[in-house]
Amino acid sequence: xxxxxxxxxxxxxxxxxxxxxxxxxxxxxxxxxxxxxxxxxxxxxxxxxxxxxxxxxxxxxxxxxxxxxxxxxxxxxxxxxxxxxxxxxxxxxxxxxxxxxxxxxxxxxxxxxxxxxxxxxxxxxxxxxxxxxxxxxxxxxxxxxxxxxxxxxxxxxxxxxxxxxxxxxxxxxxxxxxxxxxxxxxxxxxxxxxxxxxxxxxxxxxxxxxxxxxxxxxxxxxxxxxxxxxxxx
Amino acid sequence: xxxxxxxxxxxxxxxxxxxxxxxxxxxxxxxxxxxxxxxxxxxxxxxxxxxxxxxxxxxxxxxxxxxxxxxxxxxxxxxxxxxxxxxxxxxxxxxxxxxxxxxxxxxxxxxxxxxxxxxxxxxxxxxxxxxxxxxxxxxxxxxxxxxxxxxxxxxxxxxxxxxxxxxxxxxxxxxxxxxxxxxxxxxxxxxxxxxxxxxxxxxxxxxxxxxxxxxxxxxxxxxxxxxxxxxxx
Numbered sequence: 001x002x003x004x005x006x007x008x009x010x011x012x013x014x015x016x017x018x019x020x021x022x023x024x025x026x027x028x029x030x031x032x033x034x035x036x037x038x039x040x041x042x043x044x045x046x047x048x049x050x051x052x053x054x055x056x057x058x059x060x061x062x063x064x065x066x067x068x069x070x071x072x073x074x075x076x077x078x079x080x081x082x083x084x085x086x087x088x089x090x091x092x093x094x095x096x097x098x099x100x101x102x103x104x105x106x107x108x109x110x111x112x113x114x115x116x117x118x119x120x121x122x123x124x125x126x127x128x129x130x131x132x133x134x135x136x137x138x139x140x141x142x143x144x145x146x147x148x149x150x151x152x153x154x155x156x157x158x159x160x161x162x163x164x165x166x167x168x169x170x171x172x173x174x175x176x177x178x179x180x181x182x183x184x185x186x187x188x189x190x191x192x193x194x195x196x197x198x199x200x201x202x203x204x205x206x207x208x209x210x211x212x213x214x215x216x217x218x219x220x221x222x223x224x225x226x227x228x229x230x231x232x233x
Numbered sequence: 234x235x236x237x238x239x240x241x242x243x244x245x246x247x248x249x250x251x252x253x254x255x256x257x258x259x260x261x262x263x264x265x266x267x268x269x270x271x272x273x274x275x276x277x278x279x280x281x282x283x284x285x286x287x288x289x290x291x292x293x294x295x296x297x298x299x300x301x302x303x304x305x306x307x308x309x310x311x312x313x314x315x316x317x318x319x320x321x322x323x324x325x326x327x328x329x330x331x332x333x334x335x336x337x338x339x340x341x342x343x344x345x346x347x348x349x350x351x352x353x354x355x356x357x358x359x360x361x362x363x364x365x366x367x368x369x370x371x372x373x374x375x376x377x378x379x380x381x382x383x384x385x386x387x388x389x390x391x392x393x394x395x396x397x398x399x400x401x402x403x404x405x406x407x408x409x410x411x412x413x414x415x416x417x418x419x420x421x422x423x424x425x426x427x428x429x430x431x432x433x434x435x436x437x438x439x440x441x442x443x444x445x446x447x448x449x450x451x452x453x454x455x456x457x458x459x460x461x462x463x464x465x466x
Contacts, residue, residue, distance in 0.1 A: 037307075065306045073300045074270075074347050103347035106387045110343040114307050114336035138387050146383040153375045154339045 007033040009062070009121035010168075011112050014038050016051030018215060019127035019171055021193045022183035024059050026170045027125050029186055035119045036064040037112050041071040041101070047203070051194035058192055063119065067111055071101060105138035109147050109167065116165060117155045124151070128169040129179075144169055176218030184224060191227030205230040240266040242295070242354035243401075244345050247271050249284030251448060252360035252404055254426045255416035257292050259403045260358050262419055268352045269297040270345055274304040274334070280436070284427035291425055296352065300344060304334060338371035342380050342400070349398060350388045357384070361402040362412075377402055409451030417457060424460030438463040 010032040014020045027034050038052040049066060056064035105128060112124050128139045137143060144167045151165035171179050183190065195215045196205035205212050207230035219226040243265040247253045260267050271285040282299060289297035338361060345357050361372045370376060381400045390396035404412050416423065428448045429438035438445050440463035452459040 067303060067306045069302045070300060071347070073298045074344070074351055101347075102350040102389075103343055103387060106343040106346055106383065107340070110336055110339040111307070113339055114304070114334075117335040118307055137389055140386070142386045143383070146379075146386050150339065150376070150379040150383050153373070153379050154336060154371050156335075156370055 007031065008123070009033045009035060009119055010123040010125055011116040011119065011121040012036045012061075012125040013108055013112055013127065014052050014056060014061075014064070015127070016048045016053075016055055016194050017127070017211075018176075018183070018190060018193050018195055018218075019129060019179060020052075021055045021188060021190070022179050022186075023125050023127045023170060024055065024061070025183055025186040025188045027123070027168075028059050032123060033062045033121075034059065034125075035115060035121055036061045037115050038064065038066045039108055039111060040066055040068045041104075041107075047196075047199060048194045051192060054192045058189065065115065069107070069111075071104075071107075074102060103138070105136075105143065106147070113151050113154060113165065117163075120163075122163050123166050123168055125168045125170070127171050129171045130173060131175050139172075141172065144172075175221075176214050177221035180218050180222040180224060184222070189227065193228065195228075196230070200231055202231070207231045240264065241356070242266045242268060242352055243356040243358055244349040244352065244354040245269045245294075245358040246341055246345055246360065247285050247289060247294075247297070248360070249281045249286075249288055249426060250360070250428050250444075251409075251416075251423060251426050251451075252362060252412060253285075254288045254421060254423070255412050255419075256358050256360045256403060257288065257294070258416055258419040258421045260356070260401075261292050265356060266295045266354075267292065267358075268348060268354055269294045270348050271297065271299045272341055272344060273299055273301045274337075274340075280429075280432060281427045284425060287425045291422065298348065302340070302344075304337075304340075307335065336371070338369075338376065339380070346384050346387065346398065350390045350396075353390070353396075355396050356399050356401055358401045358403070360404050362404045363406060364408045372405075374405065377405075408454075409447050410454035413451050413455040413457060417455070422460065426461065428461075429463070433464055435464070440464045 010027045012024050012027050012034050014024055014036040015038065024034060024036065036056045038049060040049055053064065109124065109126060116124055128144060130139050148165060148167045195211045197209040197211050198206045200206055205228065212230055215226065216230060243260045245257050245260050245267050247257055247269040248271065257267060257269065269289045271282060273282055286297065342357065342359060349357055361377060363372050377400045381398060384398035428444045430442040430444050431439045433439055438461065445463055448459065449463060
């Protein structure tokens with residue numbers, strides 16, 4: 001199928017978090033027409049989906065699709081099953097955290113590839129990061145390269161129309177502070193984003209889960225103020 | 234994670250159709266503990282899901298999960314979008330039919346890999362077929378091999394526990410009649426299955442869509458009677 005405009009198109013995974021928002025900003029800064037995909041995989045909170053909608057609108061995405069996929073039926077993660085989200089644990093552990101979702105990035109990239117084929121995009125953007133998520137196998141360069149090789153033989157566009165899919169993970173080697181600096185330089189308003197795994201009834205980020213703590217530390221190291229308030233830990 | 238029993242385990246994609254039911258019969262005949270996955274990707278009819286439930290129960294599956302994934306949000310196929318299902322067209326066309334779902338088998342295998350990791354299965358069974366579906370890029374051996382290479386680096390089990398995922402597509406080179414013969418030899422009751430893309434209000438298979446016609450021709454060539462009635466074309 002054909003792109004909707006003459007501009008090269010990208011398919012961008014957008015969770016509404018800090019990383020994927022920065023990725024969208026990078027894709028837009030390259031002049032790409034961005035088709036965003038948010039996968040609602042049974043997260044406990046809808047705040048993240050609302051953030052994705054705000055971010056897609058703010059960046060002038062060519063389209064934004066939200067696909068519902070209930071990974072709770074498969075289970076295996078604190079983010080999709082009835083396993084407690086850990087609080088106050090040591091960051092920087094190298095083991096796989098319980099928030100790991102089985103085959104998560106494989107599933108997300110598969111859906112993104114389907115979208116790319118439909119909208120005629122050849123660039124697949126994902127906020128995979130090998131620094132903060134070193135324990136996740138599907139955040140490593142070898143995984144992303146293997147997916148690119150799969151994409152080359154998986155689709156009609158790839159095999160009949162010569163589409164060459166590229167998996168782009170521009171944050172792969174960046175720490176959180178570097179990601180934030182990069183986004184701020186591109187004018188990202190991080191007040192639109194959402195990171196917390198476990199917000200309180202007051203709607204505030206908890207300030208204690210891994211995601212909140214990584215975010216707080218990232219802003220501190222970047223010497224910037226987070227426009228999004230967190231509950232005091 | 235570990236298998237629930239000492240028997241080797243398999244994760245089996247089960248649509249409730251003729252092919253995937255035969256695949257489940259083959260996996261069971263190898264003595265594998267079978268964990269079935271049915272993906273409800275916005276099909277127009279629930280009859281197929283009911284068939285999957287019947288088949289999983291009939292074959293004593295160790296578990297059966299139905300995962301809802303609304304691919305209509307991505308679109309691009311007569312099976313998931315508002316595109317008419319073709320009737321009475323010439324079979325054996327080599328082009329990609331409008332019933333092609335973008336990146337379908339990539340998405341299905343990704344979900345199956347997630348299940349395999351959760352239940353401790355290393356064999357991934359899929360009813361991909363390169364004979365009747367020669368126009369689908371994601372039914373070819375090169376695609377299945379590329380997915381196997383991806384799986385090797387995509388999961389915790391693969392990278393830390395030495396799990397070696399194998400993609401098994403036992404129907405890959407079989408025509409429909411051969412598939413039916415194979416299933417009948419294994420005692421499959423094809424009356425439990427469902428194939429039609431477009432059943433009538435009477436609940437009967439239409440007898441005219443590609444899937445009905447392939448099925449009818451397969452039973453005829455196998456010299457067997459289909460226990461499931463079709464409307465007269």
